[in-house]
Amino acid sequence: MINSATNSTSTSAVSSASVAASTTAASSSGAGSAANLTQSDFLQLLTAQLKYQSPTSPANPTQMAQEFAAISTVDGINQINTQLSSISTANGAAQMAQASSLVGKQVAVSGNTLIANSSGAATGAFSLPSATGSTDVTILNPDGSVATTLNLGALSAGQQSFSWSGGKAGTDYTYQITAADASGNPVSATPYTVYNVQGVNLTSSSPTLNVAGSATALPVSSVQTVLGAA
Known part of the structure; x- marks a missing residue:
């Protein structure tokens, strides 16, 4: 016990x-x-x-x-x-x-839209895989009719840009590139839509860009190239 x-x-x-x-x-x-x-x-x-x-x-x-x-x-x-x-x-x-480094600059993204600013001016950009002997830009009105054609002449390969001042403020136009090399063979250009960056948007998981002419903020990853100061 x-x-x-x-x-x-x-x-x-x-x-x-x-x-x-x-x-x-x-x-x-x-x-x-x-x-x-x-x-x-x-x-x-x-x-x-x-x-x-x-x-x-x-x-x-x-x-x-x-x-x-x-x-x-x-x-x-x-x-x-x-x-x-x-x-x-x-x-x-x-x-x-x-x-933040893109604020105040012009950035190019995929597309072929021309956005006329308050004075009716617009900037476009495109990339050429090879040099051209002739390069024409045909600008189209919103209804599809031709607004004007710009003759840019011979250009080297790589990034190119152009300006147009005959637009109506706040109007979106489109454009087409027609290019050929010195032998007359067609050269396929890649067009870009150019935006002026006004600020940075922090409401999403990653920063986006507030741009003039678009109600939708642009992802930073969509930027193909930076043209310089707006």
Whole structure:
């Protein structure tokens, strides 16, 4: 009877001590839930478990190995998330700097629209894969009729631009490029729509550009080339 009472008392003491150690470790983490336990808290709990384990029923080594693997995985994921957050913040700052540098400049995006400003002037741009012997720009009214044709002559390969001052303020026109090399063979040009950047929009997940002549902000990634000051 005495031995039975003694064993019962010993087991109760072990259990109480283990609970106390667990409570202390959880409190040190600043929260009482396992979701908030740190790696240090886990090791403190494990030490208490080993210290107060019953001699007749020691801790299962396989289970302990699994617990080590679990806490290492969680700790690794937390470190990765921290690194990704830092990278995201750095990328956001770089995008903001890039967008801000475009304010007050003319940028070209894919398209063939000519946007007449308040004085009726418009700027267009295009890219040539090779040099031309002749280059013509046909400007079309909104109804599809021809407004005028500009003869730009021979041009070198690469980015080109042109200006037109015969438009009506606030009107969108379109244009077509007809080009040929010195032998008369056609040269296919890539047209661009040119916008004047007025500001940076920060309402979306990444900065966009507020431009004259468009109610929709432009993604910075849509910019094909920068022509210079507006």
